[in-house]
Amino acid sequence: EDQVTQSPEALRLQEGESSSLNCSYTVSGLRGLFWYRQDPGKGPEFLFTLYSAGEEKEKERLKATLTKKESFLHITAPKPEDSATYLCAVRDNNAGNMLTFGGGTRLMVKP
Amino acid sequence: GAVVSQHPSWVICKSGTSVKIECRSLDFQATTMFWYRQFPKQSLMLMATSNEGSKATYEQGVEKDKFLINHASLTLSTLTVTSAHPEDSSFYICSARGILAGVVDEQYFGPGTRLTVT
Numbered sequence: 226e227d228q229v230t231q232s233p234e235a236l237r238l239q240e241g242e243s244s245s246l247n248c249s250y251t252v253s254g255l256r257g258l259f260w261y262r263q264d265p266g267k268g269p270e271f272l273f274t275l276y277s278a279g280e281e282k283e284k285e286r287l288k289a290t291l292t293k294k295e296s297f298l299h300i301t302a303p304k305p306e307d308s309a310t311y312l313c314a315v316r317d318n319n320a321g322n323m324l325t326f327g328g329g330t331r332l333m334v335k336p
Numbered sequence: 337g338a339v340v341s342q343h344p345s346w347v348i349c350k351s352g353t354s355v356k357i358e359c360r361s362l363d364f365q366a367t368t369m370f371w372y373r374q375f376p377k378q379s380l381m382l383m384a385t386s387n388e389g390s391k392a393t394y395e396q397g398v399e400k401d402k403f404l405i406n407h408a409s410l411t412l413s414t415l416t417v418t419s420a421h422p423e424d425s426s427f428y429i430c431s432a433r434g435i436l437a438g439v440v441d442e443q444y445f446g447p448g449t450r451l452t453v454t
Contacts, residue, residue: 231446259443261445266427266448267447267448268340268429268447269429271445274442276379312379321367322370322385323385326380331377
């Protein structure tokens with residue numbers, strides 16, 4: 226059974242204080258790992274897809290990396306508008322189109 | 337590109353009535369649509385997967401007769417909550433996966449529908 230665990234559950238940062246969010250996963254065969262951002266009362270917004278270990282993708286202050294067991298979402302010099310819940314999900318080769326989500330990390334960036 | 341809309345965004349209904357939620361892919365053809373449920377401060381729980389023109393596949397524990405899903409076209413899927421009860425109150429989110437500029441793997445999510453059953 227696919228499992229996705231995100232840590233920490235909640236993270237408070239000062240504006241400009243860089244940090245990383247962790248997503249540990251267990252799948253029989255990784256077809257893709259996805260990061261989403263979700264604001265309260267809204268649907269998840271797609272950020273990145275990573276397919277193989279060693280792959281990295283960047284978007285503004287965010288950088289996602291992938292190993293065979295985990296993915297990190299690095300946030301460099303965050304701003305208050307980066308406050309949101311960040312969700313990680315995996316697609317298994319044997320699970321068709323289904324995504325398995327982690328519990329999310331609630332990020333709060335204080336000015 | 338890759339915009340998914342949901343309607344309504346918020347609905348209040350009385351216990352025992354049925355509610356229909358629409359999910360549309362606005363600028364791409366969605367070969368597969370997904371329906372999720374999300375409780376406060378929790379992650380998304382997949383309810384069902386639907387492919388255009390075929391019956392939906394429901395996750396374990398999700399009642400087919402209560403949550404009716406129709407995926408009649410490549411841009412529209414509907415979720416009908418039948419005989420709604422207060423415990424059905426939740427945030428329902430759809431997502432769509434299709435072919436957009438050659439990219440096939442991403443799922444794009446709608447903005448969600450807040451259902452409150454009184």
